[in-house]
Amino acid sequence: MSQADVLAQIQHLKTSRKAVILAHNYQPAEIQDLADFTGDSLELSQQAAITPAEVIVFCGVHFMAETAYILSPMKKVLLPDAAAGCFMADMITAEKLRAKKKELPGVPVVCYVNSPADVKAESDICCTSSNAAKVIESLPQKEILFVPDKYLGQWGASQTGKKLHLWPGFCPTHARILPEHILKLKEEYPTAKVVAHPECRPEVHALADAVLSTGGFMQYARQPDVKQMIVATEEGVIHRLEKENPGKLFIPIKEVAICANMKLTTPEKVLWSLQDMSTEVIVPEEIRLKALGAVQRMLKAV
Numbered sequence: 636m637s638q639a640d641v642l643a644q645i646q647h648l649k650t651s652r653k654a655v656i657l658a659h660n661y662q663p664a665e666i667q668d669l670a671d672f673t674g675d676s677l678e679l680s681q682q683a684a685i686t687p688a689e690v691i692v693f694c695g696v697h698f699m700a701e702t703a704y705i706l707s708p709m710k711k712v713l714l715p716d717a718a719a720g721c722f723m724a725d726m727i728t729a730e731k732l733r734a735k736k737k738e739l740p741g742v743p744v745v746c747y748v749n750s751p752a753d754v755k756a757e758s759d760i761c762c763t764s765s766n767a768a769k770v771i772e773s774l775p776q777k778e779i780l781f782v783p784d785k786y787l788g789q790w791g792a793s794q795t796g797k798k799l800h801l802w803p804g805f806c807p808t809h810a811r812i813l814p815e816h817i818l819k820l821k822e823e824y825p826t827a828k829v830v831a832h833p834e835c836r837p838e839v840h841a842l843a844d845a846v847l848s849t850g851g852f853m854q855y856a857r858q859p860d861v862k863q864m865i866v867a868t869e870e871g872v873i874h875r876l877e878k879e880n881p882g883k884l885f886i887p888i889k890e891v892a893i894c895a896n897m898k899l900t901t902p903e904k905v906l907w908s909l910q911d912m913s914t915e916v917i918v919p920e921e922i923r924l925k926a927l928g929a930v931q932r933m934l935k936a937v
């Protein structure tokens with residue numbers, strides 16, 4: 636089947652199934668182009684919560700599809716490749732979190748959405764990379780247990796002055812971005828702005844003009860004085876940045892910053908997922924309701 640046939644069949648099935656296709660900013664270019672909406676984690680969960688569609692095809696990774704289901708259990712949420720997990724989300728379990736909470740009685744848990752549903756269910760409030768500092772700020776307590784991303788937690792602590800107990804998780808893709816990559820590109824492009832994702836190391840944050848979510852990258856790039864930008868995050872964002880800002884230069888951290896799980900989605904898999912209505916992502920109701928509390932508290936706090 637030609638690529639044009641695949642795309643035509645996706646459009647046809649999307650209408651007959653009353654489906655919407657959501658894509659994360661790290662998805663391959665052809666997936667972003669066929670999606671109805673492309674955005675960061677917060678924007679995608681907001682879309683999942685308000686869409687009138689009956690089916691959500693979630694082009695991203697498992698925790699994102701789970702969050703969509705947590706917010707919209709009456710919809711069918713499909714993940715085109717069931718193997719698309721998140722290495723960071725796999726660095727924590729609900730059991731280990733329960734043990735840690737016992738060591739820190741009375742300390743609230745802020746949980747980055749890059750985590751399994753049962754970990755969210757054990758947490759007081761969720762956050763994304765775009766609102767972590769505001770969520771931390773919204774809590775009256777001075778001491779917080781932040782899970783699972785130690786680098787986002789360090790960034791949150793630096794922005795709020797609060798004492799954060801950090802879970803030792805991290806994103807292996809962002810951890811590969813090193814200060815020397817930025818410094819080398821700065822030598823080549825001295826007037827370029829440096830924008831980093833908070834999942835990067837603090838040494839990379841320190842070299843950045845701004846530390847932002849992937850949605851924040853899009854907003855930052857629209858500023859008239861930004862002509863060149865060194866992009867310290869997964870390279871998938873470059874597609875939208877270039878499409879929305881013709882004539883501007885976006886410089887990736889070559890080769891190192893690729894999330895293999897985000898690249899598992901293909902147009903064929905999107906088609907198959909609509910044909911077979913699979914793979915459906917579901918969260919047991921007891922866990923969903925507890926996790927929903929943490930997600931809703933985040934949506935209210937920011």
Ligand code: 13P
Binds near residue numbers: 764849850
């Ligand atoms: P954003 O919420 O900034 O899109 O980040 C999601 C993610 O997985 C980053 O690695």
Ligand code: SF4
Binds near residue numbers: 696720724749808869
């Ligand atoms: Fe998870 Fe990192 Fe991939 Fe984001 S880039 S989905 S944090 S492994």
